Amino acid sequence: MAIVVLPYNHTLQRFWSGESRPDAIYKINLYSAFTFNAAATTKAQAEVGCTQIATAFGYVQDAKTLTGVVVTQSGNDCYFDADDVSWTASGGNISATHALVFNDSGLNDPPVLSIDFDGTAAAPDGAPFQIIWNAAGIITVETT
Numbered sequence: 001m002a003i004v005v006l007p008y009n010h011t012l013q014r015f016w017s018g019e020s021r022p023d024a025i026y027k028i029n030l031y032s033a034f035t036f037n038a039a040a041t042t043k044a045q046a047e048v049g050c051t052q053i054a055t056a057f058g059y060v061q062d063a064k065t066l067t068g069v070v071v072t073q074s075g076n077d078c079y080f081d082a083d084d085v086s087w088t089a090s091g092g093n094i095s096a097t098h099a100l101v102f103n104d105s106g107l108n109d110p111p112v113l114s115i116d117f118d119g120t121a122a123a124p125d126g127a128p129f130q131i132i133w134n135a136a137g138i139i140t141v142e143t144t
Contacts, residue, residue, distance in 0.1 A: 004116040005139060008046070009038045011112050012141055014103075015071060015078040025104040026066040026112065028085055028131070030059060034098035036114045043102045043109035050098075057092035057125070066101065070137075080112070081137035086128045094129040095122040101138075113139065 014020040033051040040046035055061045068083035087094055099115040115131070123129035 002118045004118065006036060006038070006114045006116070007139060008040055008111050008114070010041055010110065012078060014110065014112075015073055015080065015141075016076070018073070020071055020080075020103060020112065022069045022071045024069070024071075026069055026082065026101055027062060027104045028064050028066060028099055028101050029062060030087075030094070030096035030129075031098040031100065032096060034100070034114070034116070036116070040111055041108070043100070043111055046100060046102070046111040046114070050100075053094070053096055057094055058088050058090040059094050059129070062104075065104070076143040078139075078141050079137050080139045081133065084133055085131040087123070088128050089123040089125050091125060093122055093124050095120050096129070097121070099131060 030053045031050050032053050035049045037046060037048065052061055053059055064085060066082040070081045072079045097117050097120050100111060101113040102109045102111045
């Protein structure tokens with residue numbers, strides 16, 4: 001499975017300008033259907049035509065906050081990382097095809113990253129549904 005992490009058109013500019021900071025509240029949601037719109041500047045725009053999975057089986061909509069967030073910017077380079085994310089399936093399976101990271105402390109909850117699982121990822125009852133980020137960070141942009 002090739003997982004693809006895509007920033008929104010405004011994401012890098014928000015990192016470079018300091019609008020996206022490590023002390024902001026970043027949340028992550030799971031979806032069963034998602035259409036990536038790189039031009040979306042609000043969570044509401046990013047979710048048009050999308051289906052967030054229901055609050056059930058250990059998943060709660062709009063509740064998972066990223067921890068250990070690191071945002072660094074130096075010149076034209078930026079780096080975004082956080083601790084791995086996990087939900088424990090309870091009473092049923094957790095299944096999703098997509099995730100959305102958004103800045104919950106920003107005006108209109110601007111989307112930050114779209115994560116495409118390249119198919120359905122699932123955790124059976126009693127198992128963790130995990131997103132394990134790359135050791136090099138969720139996103140690193142180096143420009144020359």
